[in-house]
Amino acid sequence: MNLIDSKLDLDNDTYKTLLESTRAIPWKIDWATMQFAYIGPQIEALLGWEQSSWQTVQDWADRIHAEDRDWTVNFCVAQSKAGADHEADYRALKKNGDYTWIRDVVHVVRKENGEVDSLIGFMFDISERKRTEEQLAGLRRELEELSFKDGLTGVANRRRFDIVMETEWNNACRTKQPVSLLMLDIDCFKQYNDHYGHLEGDQCLKRVAKLLTVAAARPRDFVARFGGEEFIVLMPNTNESDAYKIASRCRELIAGEHIPHDGSDVSKYLTASIGLCTITPECGDEVRAFIEMADRKMYHAKQRGRNTIVNE
Numbered sequence: 001m002n003l004i005d006s007k008l009d010l011d012n013d014t015y016k017t018l019l020e021s022t023r024a025i026p027w028k029i030d031w032a033t034m035q036f037a038y039i040g041p042q043i044e045a046l047l048g049w050e051q052s053s054w055q056t057v058q059d060w061a062d063r064i065h066a067e068d069r070d071w072t073v074n075f076c077v078a079q080s081k082a083g084a085d086h087e088a089d090y091r092a093l094k095k096n097g098d099y100t101w102i103r104d105v106v107h108v109v110r111k112e113n114g115e116v117d118s119l120i121g122f123m124f125d126i127s128e129r130k131r132t133e134e135q136l137a138g139l140r141r142e143l144e145e146l147s148f149k150d151g152l153t154g155v156a157n158r159r160r161f162d163i164v165m166e167t168e169w170n171n172a173c174r175t176k177q178p179v180s181l182l183m184l185d186i187d188c189f190k191q192y193n194d195h196y197g198h199l200e201g202d203q204c205l206k207r208v209a210k211l212l213t214v215a216a217a218r219p220r221d222f223v224a225r226f227g228g229e230e231f232i233v234l235m236p237n238t239n240e241s242d243a244y245k246i247a248s249r250c251r252e253l254i255a256g257e258h259i260p261h262d263g264s265d266v267s268k269y270l271t272a273s274i275g276l277c278t279i280t281p282e283c284g285d286e287v288r289a290f291i292e293m294a295d296r297k298m299y300h301a302k303q304r305g306r307n308t309i310v311n312e
């Protein structure tokens with residue numbers, strides 16, 4: 001016996017005390033009978049079930065959340081049969097009806113002939129870690145959403161538009177379906193800001209964004225703020241005449257809001273100019289050229305006196 005072994009020549013009571021004073025909960029299952037040979041008394045403090053209520057593997061399986069049960073049991077049984085040490089995270093049912101996250105770390109003990117003799121392991125309470133992970137995942141989702149959203153109006157930002165446009169463009173190339181693009185710019189918005197103030201201008205942009213989402217309401221229609229007082233509406237699977245109807249609805253909804261615009265050269269209410277184009281793209285066509293075309297048409301709408309749609 002070496003020095004370490006002799007120092008660790010502890011009696012059973014000492015081992016038991018050591019095992020039962022850890023935060024992790026020790027247990028042992030006899031493989032032949034599928035009965036608990038032992039489980040630490042700490043289990044009661046964690047889950048509320050008395051130590052004596054853990055008799056069989058079924059007691060363990062019954063106290064696993066229904067959504068985690070099949071996976072956990074199948075995985076642990078398969079690993080144990082294969083003689084592989086393993087670990088599993090699952091939600092365990094507490095006596096009061098709540099659930100808590102557990103990590104079970106399992107060691108497979110084999111007989112000399114190689115057959116599985118028993119399983120021994122520790123259950124760890126990982127609820128705190130899971131809570132932190134869930135919070136972090138939530139924050140990540142929020143951050144991702146924010147990075148694709150225009151902070152003022154709540155519609156998609158330019159970055160998101162670029163991604164969606166690329167996807168829909170490739171899709172239209174493949175399926176040989178038309179895609180339409182509407183570029184909208186509020187008329188005389190500089191004067192609006194000058195007259196009503198920048199904060200009122202912000203409110204106005206929010207209202208216009210909302211109206212566009214009402215006008216372009218098909219599931220794949222996509223409204224984004226292109227920049228400043230310019231918005232863009234992408235309409236996949238939409239031909240020229242349907243796109244024109246949506247563009248007219250956008251123009252009419254904005255004019256119909258009767259947002260006072262005393263500084264406008266066009267009307268006493270807020271209006272917008274729209275450039276509209278439709279294409280069934282061929283492989284090799286440039287998406288950028290298509291966006292520029294919509295922009296040019298919007299510019300022509302400005303030249304033609306504003307509050308109008310140019311699509312030819």
Ligand SMILES: Nc1nc2c(ncn2[C@@H]2O[C@H](COP(=O)(O)OP(=O)(O)OP(=O)(O)O)[C@@H](O)[C@H]2O)c(=O)[nH]1
Binds near residue numbers: 152199205227302
């Ligand atoms: N309130 C507000 N104003 C903005 C925002 N972004 C851009 N603008 C304003 O939009 C105005 C755009 O002015 P111009 O590009 O001269 O266009 P316009 O006055 O609308 O003239 P036309 O487009 O020719 O009808 C500028 O005064 C910008 O300051 C914003 O987020 N909030």
